[in-house]
Amino acid sequence: MTAYTTADIRNLALVGHAGAGKTxxxxxxxxxxxxLGHAGxxxxxxxTSDYTDEEHEHGHSxxxxxxxxxxxxxxxxxxxxxxAPDFLGQALGVFPAVETVAVVVNANHGIEPMxxxxxKRAADRKLCRMIVINxxxxxxxxGSVDLGDxxxxxxxxxxxxxxxxxxxxxxxxxxxxxxxxxxxESDLGPVSQWHSQIVDQVVEVDExxxxxxxxxxxxxxxxxxxxxxxxxxxxxxxxxxxxAAAVEHDASQSVxxxxxxxxxxxxxxxxxxxNPRPFVRGSGDELDLDPDHEIHADHDPAHHVLAHVFNxxxxxxxxxxxxxxxxxxxxxxxxxxxxxxxxxxxSKKPFxxxxxxxxQGAKSEEVDAALPGDIVAVAKVDDVHFDAVLHDSHDEDNxxxxxxxxxxxxxxxxxxxxxxxxxxxIADALVKLQEEDPTFRVSRNNTTHETVIQGLGDLHLxxxxxxxxxxxxxxxxxxxxKIEYRETILANAEGHHRHKKQTGGAGQFGxxxxxxxxxxxxxxxxxxxxxxxxxxxxxxxxAIEKGVRQALAQGPIAGCPLQDxxxxxxxxxxxxxxxKEIAFVTAGKRAFLDAVSKAKPVLLEPMVDVEVVAPxxxxxxxxxxxxxxxxxxxxxxxxxxxxxxxxxxxxxxELTNYNSQLNAMTGGAGSYxxxxxxxxxxxxxVQDKVAAEYQPAAEED
Numbered sequence: 230m231t232a233y234t235t236a237d238i239r240n241l242a243l244v245g246h247a248g249a250g251k252t253x254x255x256x257x258x259x260x261x262x263x264x265l266g267h268a269g270x271x272x273x274x275x276x277t278s279d280y281t282d283e284e285h286e287h288g289h290s291x292x293x294x295x296x297x298x299x300x301x302x303x304x305x306x307x308x309x310x311x312x313a314p315d316f317l318g319q320a321l322g323v324f325p326a327v328e329t330v331a332v333v334v335n336a337n338h339g340i341e342p343m344x345x346x347x348x349k350r351a352a353d354r355k356l357c358r359m360i361v362i363n364x365x366x367x368x369x370x371x372g373s374v375d376l377g378d379x380x381x382x383x384x385x386x387x388x389x390x391x392x393x394x395x396x397x398x399x400x401x402x403x404x405x406x407x408x409x410x411x412x413x414e415s416d417l418g419p420v421s422q423w424h425s426q427i428v429d430q431v432v433e434v435d436e437x438x439x440x441x442x443x444x445x446x447x448x449x450x451x452x453x454x455x456x457x458x459x460x461x462x463x464x465x466x467x468x469x470x471x472x473a474a475a476v477e478h479d480a481s482q483s484v485x486x487x488x489x490x491x492x493x494x495x496x497x498x499x500x501x502x503x504n505p506r507p508f509v510r511g512s513g514d515e516l517d518l519d520p521d522h523e524i525h526a527d528h529d530p531a532h533h534v535l536a537h538v539f540n541x542x543x544x545x546x547x548x549x550x551x552x553x554x555x556x557x558x559x560x561x562x563x564x565x566x567x568x569x570x571x572x573x574x575x576s577k578k579p580f581x582x583x584x585x586x587x588x589q590g591a592k593s594e595e596v597d598a599a600l601p602g603d604i605v606a607v608a609k610v611d612d613v614h615f616d617a618v619l620h621d622s623h624d625e626d627n628x629x630x631x632x633x634x635x636x637x638x639x640x641x642x643x644x645x646x647x648x649x650x651x652x653x654x655i656a657d658a659l660v661k662l663q664e665e666d667p668t669f670r671v672s673r674n675n676t677t678h679e680t681v682i683q684g685l686g687d688l689h690l691x692x693x694x695x696x697x698x699x700x701x702x703x704x705x706x707x708x709x710x711k712i713e714y715r716e717t718i719l720a721n722a723e724g725h726h727r728h729k730k731q732t733g734g735a736g737q738f739g740x741x742x743x744x745x746x747x748x749x750x751x752x753x754x755x756x757x758x759x760x761x762x763x764x765x766x767x768x769x770x771x772a773i774e775k776g777v778r779q780a781l782a783q784g785p786i787a788g789c790p791l792q793d794x795x796x797x798x799x800x801x802x803x804x805x806x807x808x809k810e811i812a813f814v815t816a817g818k819r820a821f822l823d824a825v826s827k828a829k830p831v832l833l834e835p836m837v838d839v840e841v842v843a844p845x846x847x848x849x850x851x852x853x854x855x856x857x858x859x860x861x862x863x864x865x866x867x868x869x870x871x872x873x874x875x876x877x878x879x880x881x882x883e884l885t886n887y888n889s890q891l892n893a894m895t896g897g898a899g900s901y902x903x904x905x906x907x908x909x910x911x912x913x914x915v916q917d918k919v920a921a922e923y924q925p926a927a928e929e930d
Contacts, residue, residue, distance in 0.1 A: 231600060233304040235528055238602040239497050240306045240554070242323050243361075244351075245333035246341035247289050247312035250363040250474055252276050254333060255296055255309045257474040257483045261490060262298035262305075264589070268475055278309040280591035282699060283692050291692055292665075293319045293540055295552055295588040295604060303494040306604040312343050314902035315686035317636050318668030321350060322615070325630055326539045326554040326604055328503030329357045336368040339379050340386055340868055342842050342902055348387055348467075353634070355504045357461045357497070359468045360391065365401045366473040366484065376401075377417050380469065382868075392427045393469040394496070395488050396420065404471055404485040408457075408496075409450040427466075428453065434460045457496060462504050468496070500602025501528045506556055507631035508535070508618075512569075516629060524628060526556035528601040533622040534558035534566060537630050541615050541664050543700075547608040549664065552588065553619060560585065560599045560619075569618040569627060578612045615667050637905035638670045638683035642690055643710040645680065651703055655680075658701035662693055669693060674711070681710040686902070687888050712882045714919060715833040715908050716784030717793045721746045724824025727802075728816040739812035740802040741765070741773055741820040745828050748793040750907060754781060757797040765801040765813070772810040773798055776817030785825055786832050786916065787923040792908075796821060832916040833908040834880050841875040841891065843899035848873055850894055858883035859912075878906060882915070 243251040256268040256276055269276035274285040278294035290311040298305050308327060310320035320343075324330070330351040334344055351358045360383065368376050376397060384391045394408040396415035405415055407423040414420065428448065432439040435456040442448050460466035470492055472485035505525035511517045526535050535557040544550045560566070562585055568578040586593040586606045599605040607613065618629050646655055659671045659682065670683040684690045697703050723744050730737040748755065756774045758767075765773070777796050784791045798817070839860070841851055845867065852862055852875060860879035867873050884903070891899045911919070 231304075231596070231598060231603070233299070233600075235501060235530070235600050235602045236499050237302065238304050238306065238499055238600075239493050240308075240327040240329065240500065240602065240604065241493060241497065242308040242310060242320075242327045242330050243333055244310050244320050244330055244343070244347040245312050245361075246335065246338070246343035248338065249312060249333040249335040249341075251309055251312060251333045252278050252290055254361065254363055254472065254474040255294075255307055257472075257486050258300070258305070258307060258490070259296060259298055261483075261486050262300045264298050270475070277590040283695055286695075287688075287692070289313065291316055291319070292542070293323050294590050295540065295606070296590060297587055297604070300490050301494055303490075304603075305493065313688060314343060314346075314900075315684065315689035315692075317343075317346065317685060317902075318666060320347065321633055321635060322539055322667055324351070324354050324356060324539075324633065325506065325537050326552075327356065328498045328500060329359060331359050331361050333361045333363050334379070334383075336362050336365045336376060336379060339872075340382055342840055342874065342900070345386070345874075346902075350634075352464055355464070357503060358464070359461075359470065359492075359497075361489070362469060362471050363474055365397050365471050369401045376471075380417065383469070387467060390430065390465055391467045391469060392430055393417070393423055393471070394427065394492060395470050395485070396423060397471045397484075401471075401473060402484060404488045406488070408453070408468075427468075430466055431456050431460050434463060434465055454496075458498055458502060461496070462498065462502075468492070500556075506537070508556075508628050509631050510627050511629070512627050516632070518631065523631070526601070528557060530559045530600050532558050533624060534560055534564065534620055535625055535628070536560065536566075536619040538613055538615060538617045538619065541613070543661050543665060544608070545700075547593070549611060549613070550586070550588075550593075550606050550608050551610060551613040551617075552604065552606045554604050555599045555601050557601055558621065559601070560605065562597060564621060566619045566621055567623075567626075568612055569620065569625070569629060570612075570614055570616075580610050580612065582607055584608060614664065633667075635667050636685055638668050638685055638689075640686050640690055641681050641683040641710050642707040643674075643679040643681050644694075644705040644707050647704040647706050654701070655697070655703050655705060658697055658703050661701070662696060666693075679710055709885065713835060714787060714789040714911070715835075716786050716789045716791045716830055717750075717833055718745060718747045718791075718825055718828035718830050719910075720827075720829040722824045722828035724820040724822070724827070726816045726819035726823055728812050728819065730812070736804075736807040737809055737812040737815075738802075738804040738807040739769070739772075739809075739816035741798060741813065741816040742800040743773075743777075743796055743798045743817070743820050743824060745821065745824040746795045746797075747828070748795050750793055750909075752793055754778075754792065755795040757795065759797045759799040760801065765798070765803055766808075769803065769808065769810065769813045770798065772813035773801075773817030776814040776819075777821045779814070780818045780821045780825075785822065785830050787919045789832065791825070792833070794825075796824075832911045832919060834882060834911040834915065836878050836906045836909055837881050837884070837903040838906045839875075839877050839879050839884070839901055839903045841877070841899060841901040842868070842872060843875075843891075843895045845871050845873045847895050847899065848875065851875055851891075851899070854890070854894065855879060858887075879903075880911075880915075881905075 259265045260268040294309045296307040308323040398405045398415045407420045411421045411424045432442045508524040536553045536555045538553045540552040564582045727740040781791045860877040862877045
């Protein structure tokens with residue numbers, strides 16, 4: 230059995246922008262725990278968490294990595310995540326496994342795009358947040374960001390809840406506590422000044438303690454512990470700590486690591502103390518998301534098992550490795566578990582745990598059991614997928630974690646095999662890549678006959694294509710895919726079709742009258758049977774809906790899928806002998822197309838929310854450029870280091886090759902990220918151009 234209890238466990242995710250030093254920080258923590266005799270260096274390609282060929286080639290993290298260490302009586306499960314916006318899905322995927330998210334900020338770069346995104350996403354998920362200002366040694370050796378200004382900017386950006394619990398002193402060569410300590414000076418002013426601010430913030434969540442504080446003017450450090458954790462859980466406090474991991478690439482000279490370990494042990498919540506995980510019931514699109522109906526694990530090791538799969542990777546030796554967090558019960562070797570997959574709408578797939586592993590980057594160590602709160606992995610269970618729930622009792626059937634809001638993959642390329650006969654090989658490899666990455670999508674465009682792969686950006690797709698070639702030994706040709714337009718209608722209309730066919734034997738007959746009306750954007754398709762008096766027998770109504778759904782796949786303007794339409798069948802005729810299902814499928818389809826042609830059909834184009842970060846001197850040029858791309862600028866934010874962030878809504882079709890254009894305009898100093906926002910009607914010239922390229926296939930009657 231394990232040598233630690235649930236109360237000893239701390240689950241921590243390191244997130245933040247690329248270059249903040251998350252991997253180096255994790256190396257310093259593993260070195261501090263004695264796990265590593267020598268801390269690895271990213272540039273030497275020997276770190277524990279960045280172990281793949283792709284990470285070594287690109288020089289930074291590309292995948293979430295699971296680490297663990299025993300530190301001063303605490304068992305730390307540490308999740309190191311990539312910081313490039315293209316790999317946001319890897320970072321968000323670990324959120325269900327942790328109580329605390331540590332947003333790492335590079336002291337020399339200040340607040341960056343992923344800093345903002347991670348702070349917001351962690352708050353949305355009701356996770357405890359902390360900020361680690363790393364690389365503080367560089368701020369004292371010619372860095373462009375003053376630590377005092379950086380702390381001020383953090384407080385202005387994320388609120389006065391952001392307060393340091395320790396401070397750099399003596400030009401960043403040591404760290405002093407300002408949570409329990411009131412004496413001394415720091416590089417950011419008197420320790421007592423910051424101590425007073427954090428006490429003022431903490432006592433606000435405890436009325437009795439606040440009254441005592443107002444009466445006495447001070448409270449004892451041990452009285453602050455419980456309200457501190459409450460403030461952390463409620464988001465009323467975001468503590469800041471300072472570090473300089475691996476100063477001059479020597480982990481023994483790191484600054485602030487001991488203090489970080491102390492903070493994690495004493496003030497970060499254990500699994501029993503963090504905000505409850507939001508489990509819900511249901512399956513497929515019918516999850517019960519009412520907050521009042523949430524199911525919360527009780528962390529009792531003797532109760533039924535409830536666990537969640539948050540990461541899947543393909544190991545060259547162990548096959549599929551599924552990493553999961555145990556929320557309730559104890560998982561032992563030979564435990565039989567059932568799999569509930571919310572995405573597939575399936576449940577009760579059983580498997581027996583043959584081997585249970587603790588992961589240390591690429592390495593794995595077999596263990597006998599996993600307690601509530603712990604993070605472990607199983608191998609070679611093909612039916613286990615990302616976001617699946619594992620349990621050992623039918624009481625937990627159809628229980629799932631409240632869905633994560635993942636960014637939609639918008640950048641895409643069409644792929645085709647370079648060698649004839651490799652189609653199945655490529656298909657199998659793409660399925661495996663999808664298993665590992667919740668933001669990678671593979672689809673088949675039946676209109677263009679293209680296989681399209683989609684990711685979060687150019688780098689994301691480039692890495693995936695490299696994995697295809699190096700890991701699975703398949704080569705593909707790529708070209709830009711067509712934009713995924715949609716179609717809808719703007720008005721109500723009626724349609725009618727009589728299908729009559731006589732071929733010498735039994736004939737076909739079906740007549741359908743129906744109405745169409747537009748729905749609000751995003752509401753999808755609705756079908757209604759408004760017939761009466763037996764004009765169409767009830768068993769034939771599903772055939773009409775089938776025909777309508779076939780027509781939805783190809784709209785009348787450019788053959789794009791139709792969405793947000795309500796169809797109501799209100800009348801028709803049938804024949805007692807010749808009315809067959811096929812007749813009403815055809816009649817329903819043609820009646821629907823007839824109605825849509827009269828209902829002011831319109832082309833919808835995908836819009837994305839774009840954030841561009843660049844030196845402030847390029848603000849005018851970048852704003853003008855986005856305007857020429859039909860973009861609507863919604864705002865700008867000034868950032869430390871003479872940088873700014875530009876926010877805009879832009880048609881996806883206008884962002885082809887935007888990355889290269891941005892690099893050319895800013896000399897490589899700009900970066901951008903985008904997320905799918907919504908569909909909206911395309912301008913007439915765009916609609917006419919897309920329609921002109923559409924060549925519908927002839928259809929037999």
